[in-house]
Amino acid sequence: MMKLVKASTFIHAIRSYKRFCHFESKSLLGFGSLGSSVRTNVGIFWDLDNKPPKSFPPFEAATKLKNAAGEFGVVRYTVAYANRHAFSYVPPLVRQQRKERKTLNSLEKSGVVKVEEPYFCRVCGRRFYTNEKLVNHFKQIHEREHTKRLNQIESARGKMRIKLVAKYAMKMDKYKNAVRDVLTPKVGYGLADELKRAGFWVRTVSDKPQAADVALRNHLVDVMDKRMVECVVLVSDDSDFVEVLKEARLRCLKTVVVGDCNDGALKRTADAAFSWQEIMMGKAKKEAVSVVGRWKDRDVLKRLEWTYDPEAEKKQYYSEVESDDSDGLFSGEDDNKDVGASISKEDARAWWELDSRSGHD
DSSP states (O other), X not given: OHHHHHHHHHHHHHHHHHHHOOOOSSOSSTTSSTTOOOOOEEEEEEETTTOOOSSSOHHHHHHHHHHHHGXXXXXXEEEEEEEHHHHHOOOHHHHHXXXXXXXXXXXXXXXXXXXXXXXXXXXXXXXXXXXXXHHHHIIIIIIHHHHHHHHHHHHOOTHXXXXXXXXXXXXXXXXXXXXXXXSOOSSTTSHXXXXXXXXXXXXXXXXXXXXXXXXXXXXXXXXXXXXXXXXXXXXXXXXXXXXXXXXXXXXXXXXXXXXXXXXXXXXXXXXXXXXXXXXXXTHHHHHHHHXXXXXXXXXHHHHHOOOOOHHHHHHHHHHHHHXXXXXXXXXXXXXXXXXXXXXXXXXXXXXXHHHHHHHHO
């Protein structure tokens, strides 16, 4: 009977070892295996109401942000949410630049200041010795032509509309690339257009309080539910997103926060955090390599981790012994007494001590 007890103990030991030690060849995340070629899907979620690029050009900031996030994996989703006030707001730096440009235009017109190189029209190639003449030329000719093209496309239908779009595609792209350096936007400073040019999906929400936060949070939760990304890059300093980051970490997603608040709740919750200055200087892109390396090491250690729960082991052990007894492996009153006595003696000991004691017998 002791041999049967030892056999059941050995089987239980094997099952426990298999349950707690999982050696998987394929990683759950793209950066979970050192030799894995699977890239991680990264999503950038930008709260423009809380963290607009005030001190940096929008296109440059968005491009640097995507480059830094690209070190964590493949950037699949880039979204930005804000209300109309965020797009109509003009930062003090941009207002100062506009004042200086206006003053310089008046000095050029009066002849006090002369430019060394003439202003160049990037649409037709003409040259002007004052910026004001370039602006007037652009408005009178190129802006009117662009408006006519848009009206033709809007009025056309079916195949004719497709042909017009294909016909004017290059001219319209050329105009869009030139207009941002010549004309001043009527509303704001072109934040939405610059982010779209950088590849972001920009969404304008209502002017209700926290509308952008709610929309961005819902979008982020929806992406997590569909398992579309494995790494979340959140651009915000708003502590309302703490619960979302905690939920992302519970779902085994990596979280990165970009913001200027060094002691904020978001940065304490996230796996990694960077400031806008680090993003623009390229420091975040360099540090991302070491961050991913730490994540890889941590994932490997998690898969190799072995835990022991005495209560669970006892329950599992006794359930297996009782199942063997019910199958008729132990028969007779004497056998039952011997087995019961042996179990009661070794009741307080773990299963690995049973082998050592029974080996001496």
